[in-house]
Amino acid sequence: MLVESLALSAVLFTIGVIGVLTRRNAIIIFMCVELMLNAVNLSFVALSKLHGAAGQVFVVFTMTVAAAEAAVGLAIIIAIFRHTQTVNLQNINILKG
């Protein structure tokens, strides 16, 4: 099952990457990032079956960090929305130059 899990993890990760590149809605991009994190978690879990519990411990940490990041990121998106009334990332280019 290891190889299949790793393959599945790679495929999910790729789908997440394609989503980040393709979508313009900030929240959906964020959710794609969560998908990528999930794929990596699957990879860790699959490998921990072979190499010990350290993989699962790391998944705990990953999930924690994902939660924190989601909270802060969504707060940022709310702040941006209040400012520009949109979450379309194509219109948010103040850093241009």
Next chain:
Amino acid sequence: MIPAMTPEGAHPLAATAARLVWLLPLLPLLGFLLNGTLAMLGVAKTGPADPSAAHDAHDSGHGHDAAHDDHAPTRHKYAALVSLIGPGVLIAAFGVAVACFLAMRSVDMEHPYIVTLYQWMPVGDLTIGATLHLDQLSMVMVLVVTGVGALIHVFSVGYMQDDPGYPRYFAYLNLFIFFMLVLVLGGSYPVLFVGWEGVGLCSYLLIGFWFSEKVNADAGKKAFIVNRIGDFGFLVAMFLMFANLGALDFVPVAAKAAELPMGGIVVTAICLFMFLGCAGKSAQIPLYVWLPDAMAGPTPVSALIHAATMVTAGVYLIARSATLFSMAPTAQLVVALIGALTAFLAATIGLKQWDIKKVLAYSTVSQLGFMFVAVGVGSYVAGIFHLVTHSFFKALLFLGSGSVIYAMHAAYHATHKHDDAQDMRNMGGLRRHLPITCYLMWIATLAIAGIPLFSGFFSKDEILSSVFARAHGSTIADATLFGVHGSTILMVIYGLGIASALMTAIYMMRMMLYTFHGPNRTGEAERPHLAEAPWVMTGPLVVLGVLSLVGGWLNVPALLSGIGPVGVLDHWLEPVVGEASLRTTLGAAPHLPHQTELVLVGVAIAIAVAGIAFAVWRLKPAALVPKKDAVPTEGFVRVLENKYFVDEGYDKAFVQPTLGISRAVLWKGLDNGIIDGLFVNGSALLARAIGWMGSQLQTGQVGTYAWVLLIGVITILGAFTFR
């Protein structure tokens, strides 16, 4: 030949006054520095003097020298000091030269006296020292340079007295003498070349002395550039010399050259390239075009540089390289032939010139041609002899014409007329107003025409006789040039020489007739103002007149042994050029049957007399009109007046194409296009382009950054995958 300064025994001259030979170039150099300082001191506060202040800007525009003008005379502040220093150092140098000469006469001089002042260029195999080489030949040249030079300096004191550039003039003149002395005293070809280039530089500075007139500046530029072409030849000759002979000092080169095969390609090439240098410096075909234009400079400059000293440097060089030339008969043929052709061509042009200085300029070119004929056929003594006598009478002629021009300018100045003061059509009958000048110039004219017992007769006759003698029984006669046998060419040269001598007599007589005899065409108002120049100017003329009279006794031929010691110069120069001369005449002294010699002398005298008679018979000074009323000429006369349109030809053939290429290719193509466009602007454009490309990445959008990030990830993963 053993170098003179061997440790076992120093040269006998080292114990005499001749050890002061280094003083000879040093004195004029000192004069240059002092005069130059005085020239600059005067301008420190007030700014440079405008040379045109002494020069009438309304001149007819063909480069006149103007000793006088409408303005009040503006004598330089330090003129008195300069009048002491300028001629003073020359007279002192002449004194040292005489002392060296007397020392040389008192010892037995088989080898040259070589003094090494310091090591100039020790580079690998090549060691060039700053050496002075004193032997009989350089002694002759030094005496001529310092002697005639001193006289001309004294003349200049009077001629240039009101010029605001007075100290600058003497500074340049002294610098010229310094370089000329380096040239004749140099111990190796590179040191000679330093002097060579230096006199070219001073020639440029002095021709363009009144540089605010464009014509004068152009003349100076032309002289320098044409000289440069010759210098290229000289340099190539030096390179060939070093590559094949391994030496550049005179003594080793002569020794090694004697070991080469006679008439070999190496020696011939060296000699031909060296002759190119001489053609540039001494105004032979095809590089003579600068000398007539050089008359734009002050007349004493023309006398010194373009008659007596600088232009003779080429003759000196060939005499110095006698051994080399005697090893290359084909090159000797070329030298003699070009000399003869130049003599002929210049004489024909001189027949129809109206400017008195131009007549003398073409006469100089023609006489230089004679000198090259002499050294070309291996008769080095005859060449140097003619060099010496020519310096006497040509300097006299130029200085005399300077007197005439000075008087004409004074006359026009007094009446505020602006006619050409140098055109013979405006002169006439000046014998009554400038008698001393007239009679002295008569002496010089008779000398140059070759009337017996004047100096020119002896030297010119010796040249022509030696050409005739070598037509049979010499290496040159046996050589061939483009398939024509040497003896034939020598006879042609003899014919050209006779024709040129005839024409010389004619045009010189013409000059004298139109200037000093016949009715005066200067104008009623000016006539009272025509007067003789002050003694400071006529004094040197008298000295030169005496020398032109008695100079011939330097080398009396055996035919006329009754009148004085035979062959003094011959004996004097024998240690230096004797061996080379004998090599040309196949070991035996050239000997003509007594009858033939008499006939040749008779022919020479007949030619001179015939020329004078023809001129007196055919030329009517009374028929001349002043220049402004002159009608334009046509036909062959017009061609002669315009010097065969050679300058125009050179302009079309060389100057315009060079300018065109410079403009179109080098300026527009290379400079503007490639360097400016491609490198300078192009690199700016490149920087902008790269910057633009970089700035395109900064869209400010997160999506772009995600893309970039992903590309980076793929690259790194790829590195791992494909490792």
Next chain:
Amino acid sequence: MMHANEFHSLVYSFTFYFFGLVAIASALAFVTRKSPVAAAIWLVNVMFSLAALYVMLDAQFIGAMQVLVYTGAIMVLFLFVIMLLNLGHPSELADARGKWGYVLALFVGLVMLAEVMALTRDNTVDRMIPPGLAATAAAPTTGGIIGPIAAPLFTEYLFAFELTSVLLLAAIVGAVVLGKRRTDAR
């Protein structure tokens, strides 16, 4: 479940593939939805499938945590924000980037997938694992299911654990500050 029984392993494989395919299909659906709400629901589906897979891979605690924390908290938070900002309407969210953008993104994604697959084939993975880990794998497990996770968490990785709590604190403070409505002048 360490059954050597063929039938059991067949069931195991079937279930594994089933959940795997569901995960992939849901992920694809998630990525292509126009409406964020729909996308979020599909993502939830992906996470459920992954939780099932975790359980099948003997990480039952992780599976439970996945459902509780990821699905139950994080995705709910996402849905809260979507609703708060009233972004649920698909009509406002046209994001046509041009056909070539999709093709290029697909290509780039496939390239990355290929590279990753290639990397998993050889033993690059084995070489990247620190040596001490094998010992842990062989250690006897005590404490049931949670024990093997809890023991290293509070002993070996204690420092990381404490840091994570600091991180959470920072995240809380940051979220509160950023989300605060500014009442003063803009």
